[in-house]
Amino acid sequence: MTQPSDPDRRRPPNDGPKAAARNRAALIAAAREIYAQQGLDAPLSAIARRAGVGQGVLYRNFPDRAAVATAVLEENVRQIEQAAAVEGATFEDVLGVLTWHLTESAAFIGLLHAERAGPRSGDLRERALDLSGRVERGLRGHLPEGHPLGGADDLMLAVAMVSAAATGPTRADRSRRALAAWRLLDVEVGPVRPHEG
Incomplete structure (x- = not known):
């Protein structure tokens, strides 16, 4: 009708x-x-x-699935790059933004462990490795000379360790655990927040 x-x-x-x-x-x-x-x-x-x-x-x-994941990851990485590009930004400031993304995004944590991805995820793995490299460049650009994480692999190994610790059912739990992991590594972190810009 x-x-x-x-x-x-x-x-x-x-x-x-x-x-x-x-x-x-x-x-x-x-x-x-x-x-x-x-x-x-x-x-x-x-x-x-x-x-x-x-x-x-x-x-x-x-x-496809890879395109969705890449779009989410791209936004995470773009915010970290923007935080790193702010005039006067410190290593601690950029780590605060990175840590916020670790507590907010399981996809972002997966990005930081991209080297573990199996051969079936080839394109996504390559894209994730590129994005992970961009995160490292953003952080390394603010790493003070003589910092304990200045070794060739130390910085991203520390980030991967903290990302593995950033677990829990709530954002507060994940943030608390991530900050505790940074403290155990004797690394100071700025305010845990998204980049606003």
């Missing part, structure tokens, strides 16, 4: 590119939340549901 048309009822306007940008941002935010709860192997359908869009919209924005 067809509904009678109501001349006063109009279709909502098509926002075109604005809707596409909103959908993409919603998908990335949803993926970050779902990955934090379920890890990188979470079903893509759960991400679409959390974002409030259909799976077709998800696949228009991200052709």
Whole structure:
């Protein structure tokens, strides 16, 4: 049975590119939340549901699982790079932003352990290694001369150790454990917060 048309009822306007940008941002935010709860192997359908869009919209924005994970990881890394680019930023400041991302994003922790990825995840592994290298460059650019983490592999080994400690059911638990791990390594960390800029 067809509904009678109501001349006063109009279709909502098509926002075109604005809707596409909103959908993409919603998908990335949803993926970050779902990955934090379920890890990188979470079903893509759960991400679409959390974002409030259909799976077709998800696949228009991200052709596969690797593209979704890469978009989330890219945002994490971009914030760390932006924090590192702030004039007058210190190593402790950048570590604070990095630590915030460790407590917020299981996907980001997976990035920092990319070398463990199996051969099946080739493209994602290569992309993750590139992103991990960008994190290291952002941190190393502020590492004071003579710092205990100045050795060739020491910095990212310490980050990987702290990321492994950043576990717990709540953000507060994860943050507490990450900061405790930094203290055990005798490394000072600035305020644990996202980069605002």
